[in-house]
Amino acid sequence: MPTGSPDALVRLFSRYLKEQGLPLTHQREAVASVLFSSEAHLSADDIEGELRTRQERIGKATIYRTLDLLVKSNLVVEHDFGEGFKRYEHRLSPRPVNQHLICQGCGRVEEFEMPEIPAVEARIARESGFKPHRHRVEIHGLCTACQADGLALSQDGIVCPIEVA
Amino acid sequence: MPTGSPDALVRLFSRYLKEQGLPLTHQREAVASVLFSSEAHLSADDIEGELRTRQERIGKATIYRTLDLLVKSNLVVEHDFGEGFKRYEHRLSPRPVNQHLICQGCGRVEEFEMPEIPAVEARIARESGFKPHRHRVEIHGLCTACQADGLALSQDGIVCPIEVA
């Protein structure tokens, strides 16, 4: 899957900072590099861990501040999958960035295509007057690996009390 | 929009508690009643405020503990719209519960229909082997009222640096 080189995005980030009159520090470069070298959806904690692996000891505050800049530069997208923390993903590849398959077994996230979105947004605008700006689609379930491991999902709680109303 | 009576759901909740061998307390009834009387997506704070209006002074801890029970009973659904806190909605009406229009101006949430979802899930299962279990679709934008107030949304940050990669 050729998605270009992480370095290219680090250079773009450097350019963004220059345009904004902000310095490119070693810490900013390191955080950006971690994100641009991974195809995953990383949490601030994941990033700190990977930095540690690389022998970099960078404060959480700096990581968060750099993530802000990366998001503002549009090179990185912030996600909230309702886990209690946020995840960050670079935009090096042209894959859709707001349509996710989320495995309830292992937590892994993949993108998928949903060509019907534009038509749905057009219908909403036409029928309700709501003006769509951005969207988010998540499908939670089980990836093939977790199914192979024999995992299964069931509705928890009582068996649909709604039916008996 | 006839959605049945809040009392019917309070009774169902009472029954759920009985089945679990748990007592129906005054506080539980009050929290459930607030939720079942509203068509909105309420935060724990909203619920506390409405209880205060009703002259009920119920601790946040009890509200959260009751919300847990309501969610477990399947009478209430928990949502996380990435606002930093959760919202809760009852399931008295048969409206879709996982497809939301979210106004970026006033924060109001409405449901919408998306009949193409089953076909999308079927396609995913067929093409990737991922087994869909539940979904969430959000479209963020501006409601008609906020558009009328002259609000507009723009992309922030620099103009898509991706293009120049």
Add this chain to the structure above:
DNA sequence: TTAGTTGCAAAAGCTTTGCAGTAAA
């Protein structure tokens, strides 16, 4: 040299938990 950063620690905001006193059944 100078504006802007960094790291620490403290704070903020939502949610959960421990515990002594209280209420449902």
Add this chain to the structure above:
DNA sequence: TTTACTGCAAAGCTTTTGCAACTAA
């Protein structure tokens, strides 16, 4: 009477902020 609940305050988590020391340019 027994079991579970309630409210308060403290703690847990992720994320943000204040501040003195530091660094890119």
